[in-house]
Amino acid sequence: MASVYKSxxxxxxxxxxxxxxxxxxxxxxxxxxxxxxxxxxxHLLKDVVAMxxxxxxxAKLDTKSKLYHLNEIADLYNCNNVLFFEARxxxxxxxxxxxxxxxxxxxxxxxxxxxxxxxxxxxxxxKGSRPILSFDAAFDQTPxxxxxxxxxxxxxxxxxxxxxxxxxxxxxxxxxIADGKIWFRNYQISEAEPTKKVDDDIEKSMSLKSxxxxxxxxxxxxxxxxxxxxxxxxxxxxxxxGPVIYENKEFVSPNAVxxxxxxxxxxxxxxxxxxxxxxxxxxxxxxxxxxxAKGELDESVLxx
Amino acid sequence: xxxxxSKLKNALLRQLGKDPxxxxxxxxxRRQPKTSKRKETDGDGVVVNGADKDVExxxxxxxxxxxxxxxxxxxxxxxxxxxxxxxxxxxxVTEEEDDDDDEEEEEDEEEEGVELEEKEExxxxxxxxxxxxxxxxxxxxxEAPDTLPYQxxxxxxxxxLTQALERIALPLSSLPFVEHQSxxxxxxxxxxxxxxxxxxxxxxxxxxxxxxxxxxxKLAKDGMPFARPTDxxxxxxxxxxxxxxIKQKLLDEAAxxxxxxxxxxxxxxxxxxxxxxxxxxxxxxxxxxxxLEKIQVLKRKRQGTDTDFTNEADMFDVxxxxxxxxxxRRDKKDRxxxxxxxxxxxxxxxxxxxxxxxxxxxxxxxxxxxxxxxxSARKNKTTFSGTKKKRPGKSKRAGTR
Numbered sequence: 001m002a003s004v005y006k007s008x009x010x011x012x013x014x015x016x017x018x019x020x021x022x023x024x025x026x027x028x029x030x031x032x033x034x035x036x037x038x039x040x041x042x043h044l045l046k047d048v049v050a051m052x053x054x055x056x057x058x059a060k061l062d063t064k065s066k067l068y069h070l071n072e073i074a075d076l077y078n079c080n081n082v083l084f085f086e087a088r089x090x091x092x093x094x095x096x097x098x099x100x101x102x103x104x105x106x107x108x109x110x111x112x113x114x115x116x117x118x119x120x121x122x123x124x125x126x127k128g129s130r131p132i133l134s135f136d137a138a139f140d141q142t143p144x145x146x147x148x149x150x151x152x153x154x155x156x157x158x159x160x161x162x163x164x165x166x167x168x169x170x171x172x173x174x175x176x177i178a179d180g181k182i183w184f185r186n187y188q189i190s191e192a193e194p195t196k197k198v199d200d201d202i203e204k205s206m207s208l209k210s211x212x213x214x215x216x217x218x219x220x221x222x223x224x225x226x227x228x229x230x231x232x233x234x235x236x237x238x239x240x241x242g243p244v245i246y247e248n249k250e251f252v253s254p255n256a257v258x259x260x261x262x263x264x265x266x267x268x269x270x271x272x273x274x275x276x277x278x279x280x281x282x283x284x285x286x287x288x289x290x291x292x293a294k295g296e297l298d299e300s301v302l303x304x
Numbered sequence: 305x306x307x308x309x310s311k312l313k314n315a316l317l318r319q320l321g322k323d324p325x326x327x328x329x330x331x332x333x334r335r336q337p338k339t340s341k342r343k344e345t346d347g348d349g350v351v352v353n354g355a356d357k358d359v360e361x362x363x364x365x366x367x368x369x370x371x372x373x374x375x376x377x378x379x380x381x382x383x384x385x386x387x388x389x390x391x392x393x394x395x396x397v398t399e400e401e402d403d404d405d406d407e408e409e410e411e412d413e414e415e416e417g418v419e420l421e422e423k424e425e426x427x428x429x430x431x432x433x434x435x436x437x438x439x440x441x442x443x444x445x446x447e448a449p450d451t452l453p454y455q456x457x458x459x460x461x462x463x464x465l466t467q468a469l470e471r472i473a474l475p476l477s478s479l480p481f482v483e484h485q486s487x488x489x490x491x492x493x494x495x496x497x498x499x500x501x502x503x504x505x506x507x508x509x510x511x512x513x514x515x516x517x518x519x520x521x522k523l524a525k526d527g528m529p530f531a532r533p534t535d536x537x538x539x540x541x542x543x544x545x546x547x548x549x550i551k552q553k554l555l556d557e558a559a560x561x562x563x564x565x566x567x568x569x570x571x572x573x574x575x576x577x578x579x580x581x582x583x584x585x586x587x588x589x590x591x592x593x594x595x596l597e598k599i600q601v602l603k604r605k606r607q608g609t610d611t612d613f614t615n616e617a618d619m620f621d622v623x624x625x626x627x628x629x630x631x632x633r634r635d636k637k638d639r640x641x642x643x644x645x646x647x648x649x650x651x652x653x654x655x656x657x658x659x660x661x662x663x664x665x666x667x668x669x670x671x672x673x674x675x676x677x678x679x680s681a682r683k684n685k686t687t688f689s690g691t692k693k694k695r696p697g698k699s700k701r702a703g704t705r
Binding site for chain 2: 024025050051099103104116117120121122124125126127128129130131132133134135136137138139140141143144146147149150151153154157159160166167168169170172174176177178179183185187189191217219220221224235237243244245246247248249
């Protein structure tokens with residue numbers, strides 16, 4: 001009976017609720033990886049889970065072909081977002097971001113991955129504090145990127161009042177588009193008293209003009225980590241299914257890159273062997289055979 | 305898919321009276337639209353760029369309706385393939401592209417009259433994009449002439465994207481800032497060179513800092529807490545152990561830097577150290593000599609044997625005497641016959657052992673051979689002690705007896 005109620009109540013969109021006329025942002029993210037991740041990918045997962053108090057971490061998914069099972073898992077955990085890391089060949093990491101029941105689904109290729117642990121940045125933040133999300137204006141230039149921005153906002157933005165979240169803001173997540181890729185950075189906001197000796201007079205004049213308590217401290221940022229770069233590949237209309245509605249034409253798969261590299265190396269070898277063969281033939285034609293037995297009248301034999 | 309397509313094509317070609325023998329060319333043409341095996345997208349609101357669309361379009365629609373179009377198109381396809389095989393497909397593909405677009409528009413007109421204006425707008429955008437992609441591909445081809453040029457067919461379905469966005473979008477305009485805490489920059493972040501780490505990171509930093517400042521302002525306006533109070537302790541993103549290792553790493557780095565600087569200083573010192581030491585010794589010796597001289601003079605004064613010369617020296621300023629001493633007055637006794645000063649010889653003896661040069665020290669030279677101090681005529685006449693005395697002659701012996 002409960003499940004029936006659940007299924008019925010789920011039809012109402014859960015993202016925005018009107019409780020007492022107040023609009024709410026409700027998000028829950030299922031975070032998991034596929035099998036075959038390396039330690040680095042695992043550490044990234046650890047970092048992401050630590051950053052997102054509204055996330056639910058699940059065991060590694062066994063399959064890489066039947067990703068639609070993720071919808072059921074998300075349903076099981078009451079999650080309306082899925083962040084799925086798919087590792088291929090133990091080196092390439094793909095990230096799937098999906099709005100679970102029927103929303104769009106985005107596949108991204110993750111590169112230049114550096115986890116919090118290996119970066120050794122001095123920044124630190126409260127576990128579960130809500131970040132300020134900073135997006136590049138370039139996200140609004142194409143509909144695909146706007147959609148990606150929205151999904152990023154749902155997944156990486158910690159909703160207000162999320163379980164285990166803290167009421168303070170002490171870090172910024174920045175998403176920037178450069179070179180057709182999305183660059184992710186995580187900074188700590190550190191507040192410091194403004195330098196008094198240098199511009200004492202200016203400050204006095206400032207304080208006379210505007211007596212805001214918040215303006216007294218100067219903000220500066222210290223990076224926390226992790227760092228990674230995402231290249232959008234495709235967007236599906238459904239969650240892990242449905243028609244493709246966007247495809248990045250600039251994306252080159254890492255396999256293609258590797259093949260190209262290997263071919264180029266092979267070409268080098270081929271040209272070298274070809275050259276050797278040609279030389280041999282030429283020598284034969286001229287009667288200059290290499291490795292021929294020395295005759296009696298050979299110079300080196302005669303004048304030995 | 306591919307087989308049925310080729311059958312279709314063959315039939316068409318036969319209809320047109322063309323020879324279906326050109327297997328190779330067709331193979332190449334089949335190879336070209338690589339994405340033909342991709343899932344077919346929804347009929348309405350889907351815009352597919354490139355040549356693949358019309359191939360699929362044949363199957364969907366009755367042949368009778370589109371026969372005219374197909375007749376126009378089929379030779380084009382073959383031509384394009386042939387040209388592609390000659391690696392000069394640029395012009396052909398672009399022509400084809402143009403044709404396709406026209407046809408698509410026509411089809412759309414037939415099918416849907418309602419959303420026509422919107423679609424056309426979108427299509428124009430798409431055309432622009434595909435043009436850009438063409439130029440990109442051309443550039444790549446120029447770099448790597450061996451690769452077969454083919455257009456990567458991509459889907460960019462604007463209406464479906466916007467629809468999906470509308471379905472999931474949070475009403476950011478009506479939500480209070482506290483709910484979402486997201487900010488978008490006013491202008492796109494421009495990074496001139498992505499490979500330049502410093503400028504790139506600076507751009508990211510600036511973006512984040514602006515967001516932090518603006519966010520604080522907005523939160524302050526809503527009366528929400530921003531900064532963590534100093535006495536609020538909770539679990540951190542990085543635990544104490546991790547922060548400890550980071551701290552240790554920083555300390556180690558600083559220590560390493562310091563050690564390196566010290567080592568460099570030491571190296572430099574070693575380079576000049578010998579000179580410095582030598583100068584110091586010299587000075588000390590000189591001071592010693594001066595004091596000794598003064599003592600000598602004083603002694604002589606006491607004994608009353610002091611000469612006019614020393615008196616005079618005393619009467620003059622001592623400093624002047626000192627200054628003049630090394631340069632001017634120098635006895636001939638101080639100098640070696642070789643021209644070097646005795647002091648230097650002494651110095652060297654002290655340094656290397658006091659004998660000086662051992663080689664040829666026992667061989668005679670002009671001075672030693674002319675030196676007759678050790679010579680006495682009497683001694684010269686004496687015989688060596690070791691030699692026996694000569695036996696005198698017979699007559700002498702007889703005489704002494």
